[in-house]
Amino acid sequence: RQFTFSDRPNAPGVATMLRDSLADSVGLEKAVFHAFNNLGYDTTPMGKKGKPDGRASALLGYRTGRKNAQYSLVYDAKSTGKEKIKAATARVSASDRHRDAFEADYAVVVAPDFEGADIEDSAVNLEAKKLKVTLIRAKDFIKLLMLSAPKQIGLVELEELFKTCHKVFETEKWISSLSKKEVTVGPIKELLEAVFAFQKDEKEPPVVDVIRYKMTKEHGHLKDLSVDDIKT
Numbered sequence: 001r002q003f004t005f006s007d008r009p010n011a012p013g014v015a016t017m018l019r020d021s022l023a024d025s026v027g028l029e030k031a032v033f034h035a036f037n038n039l040g041y042d043t044t045p046m047g048k049k050g051k052p053d054g055r056a057s058a059l060l061g062y063r064t065g066r067k068n069a070q071y072s073l074v075y076d077a078k079s080t081g082k083e084k085i086k087a088a089t090a091r092v093s094a095s096d097r098h099r100d101a102f103e104a105d106y107a108v109v110v111a112p113d114f115e116g117a118d119i120e121d122s123a124v125n126l127e128a129k130k131l132k133v134t135l136i137r138a139k140d141f142i143k144l145l146m147l148s149a150p151k152q153i154g155l156v157e158l159e160e161l162f163k164t165c166h167k168v169f170e171t172e173k174w175i176s177s178l179s180k181k182e183v184t185v186g187p188i189k190e191l192l193e194a195v196f197a198f199q200k201d202e203k204e205p206p207v208v209d210v211i212r213y214k215m216t217k218e219h220g221h222l223k224d225l226s227v228d229d230i231k232t
Helices: 011-020 025-038 092-101 123-131 138-148 155-164 168-180 188-201 208-218 227-231
Strands: 042-045 054-058 071-077 106-111 134-137
Touching: 011 025, 011 138, 025 042, 025 054, 025 071, 025 138, 054 155, 071 092, 092 106, 092 123, 106 138, 106 155, 123 134, 123 168, 134 138, 134 168, 138 168, 155 168, 188 208, 208 227
Parallel strands: 071 106, 106 134
Antiparallel strands: 042 054, 054 071
C-alpha cells in the first residue's frame, strides 16, 4: 500500500496543479488524472483521438451479500484558455459515447467553468442531465480534494455524486455539503498502542478480539467498544 501511493501527490499539491493549469489543456488533463488518483481511484490516462482523457476505477471488491461494488468512470478535462467553456466545447455527448465504448458506469467532464452553469435550463445543463454526465467546475473539484481526507469521503460515498449529480450547480451543492459532515474519530491512538504492545510481548499476530481485550483492560472507558467498532 505504501509503495502504491508513494508517487501520488498529496491533496494540496494536486489542488495547486489544478489551479495552475486552468488555461492549459494538457496540464489540466494531467492534474485531473492526479486528482482521481488522490481520491483513491485506480486511474489510467488515455487522451488520444476518439478516447476519453482517462478512466478511473473504484476497486471495492465484494460487499455484504457478495455484491461486487466496483464501479468505473471515464473523464474528460476541457480547457480553452477562457474563463468558461461553451456547451459545444464541453462535448457532453462525446463523454456519453466514451462511457459506452469503455464500459464505464459514469462519465465526468471537468472544466474551469461552464457557460450557463447556474442556469437550470442552460444548454450544457440540460444535455448533461439528459445523458447523465457529471459536470464539475475545477474550483469544486479542488474543494472535493481538500475535504475528502478530513471528512473521510470514500469511494462508496463518492459514487453518489456521479450517480445523482449532473448539472453544474448540483455537483457544486453536493460537494459544498461535505463541509457540514460530522466525522467521528475513534480511539486510534489507543488501538495503535494496544497493537504495538501485543507485538512486543507475543509471537502470534494480533487479532481483533485480543486487541479489544487489551484496549478495554488498559483503557477502561473503551469497555463498550464492540469488535465491529474496532474494525471500523
